[in-house]
Amino acid sequence: MAILFILGFWSVCIACLWVWKKDLFVATWNEAYFADTPVLIESDDWGPGGEFHADRLNQLLNMLDQHKDAVGRNPVLTADMVLAVPDIEKIAVDGEYHRKMLDADFPAIYQALKDGIARDLLTPQLHGLEHLNGAGFARLCQQNDPRLTAAKSTSDWWDWESLDSPLQGHYVDGSALPTSSVDSAEAQNIIELATASFQRMFGAPSVTTVAPCYLWNDLIEQQWRDRNIIAIQTAGYRCTGRDQSGRYRQDPPIIRVGNKTRFGQFYLVRNVMYEPVDGKNTLASAVAEAEIAYRQAAPISISTHRYNFTRSETECKDAIAGLDQLMSVITGMLPRVRFLSSAELGESLVDPSPEITNRFNGKRWPGLKMASGHRKLGAFLYRLYYRHRKLALIGYVTGLSLPAWVICKTGLK
DSSP: OHHHHHHHHHHHHHHHHHHHHHHHHHHHHTSOOBSSEEEEEEEEEESSOOTHHHHHHHHHHHHHTTOOOTTSOOOOEEEEEEOEEEOHHHHHHHSSOOEEEHHHHOHHHHHHHHHHHHTTSEEEEEEESOSSOHHHHHHHHHTTOGGGHHHHTOTTOOOGGGSOGGGGOSSEEOSSSSOEEOOHHHHHHHHHHHHHHHHHHHSSOOOEEOOGGGBOOHHHHHHHHHTTOOEEEESSSOEEEEOTTSOEEESSSOOOTTOBOTTSOEEEEOOEEOOGGGTSSOHHHHHHHHHHHHHTTOOEEEEOOTHHHHSOHHHHHHHHHHHHHHHHHHHHHSSSEEEOOHHHHHHHHHSOOSEEEOTTTOOEEEOOOBOOHHHHHHHHHHHHHHHOHHHHHHHHHHSTHHHHHHHHHHHTO
């Protein structure tokens, strides 16, 4: 009798929850769920730099070459490419913005990138023509703005990461706060040049992208769509600018993997942070975040910026060693791990296929398997639990957490 009462009570609770949260449940169920475990390594800001960057990149790729996934593929570094830096000397002459390009002016780094592509250890992805706003930068140069002192004191300047944070946005002008978005003509010009330059350098177009500083808006998404960008990598939100105090304006504030833009592109989401040089987002936290993503049958998308590998030699070695451990833990702890690039994941969402193709070197791998049945139901419940604390609390109060826990745990077997 007691068992029948409990089952009846739970049925009533579920019915009430369905009436209250039907739209949420349907939207969550219709998201992408993976039976295989896609693992991506997203690394922003590769491009022009000191010549030693080529050696640091090779050290990183040699480490990745030691790991294999369920089908024998190595991890793939999705290198988010910055294609140019300011040519300070030419800007000083006429006040106009001039560039030094990756392929023409930084040949050692460019060759290391191409070698990584050939080894199937690296896939380039468009980050931006540069990691700053060119027009705003040139104007500040002419004004002798003290924020550019370090840039102007080095003829072969390359470290845009030394700029004040508001100046590092590409699709906004951060020379004054609040930031101002680039207009339609400038957006079209820089994106046309960026996509054409990217294809010239790497022999294939970038079908996915991530905006510098996560700053972009609908206008930029439309320009990307017009140049066949099918997916956009995010940190789980989009920022359209910075306010008077420098705080980011988020719109939308929450993005899930597989959500779409107004123009039909898919959003991707980074959900594992590994930025050890910052003193946070370390190996331990990355392992915990990877396990949470796996429980939800979501891709494991690791964010690790270039600077983790291009600062001091000690920091580089420590960062590589930590990432090495992270790869070992993921492949040892999780079943059916699949290493791939952001572009390959984006193309799989647009058109699920029995085969994945690396368009930069022609190599082919088996397609991804999607979750269904018990595995999907457990992952669905995990997503509700991790995202919506009120639902988790209701589960504990009503006792629904007990059958949900059984479903979740057995779904991982």
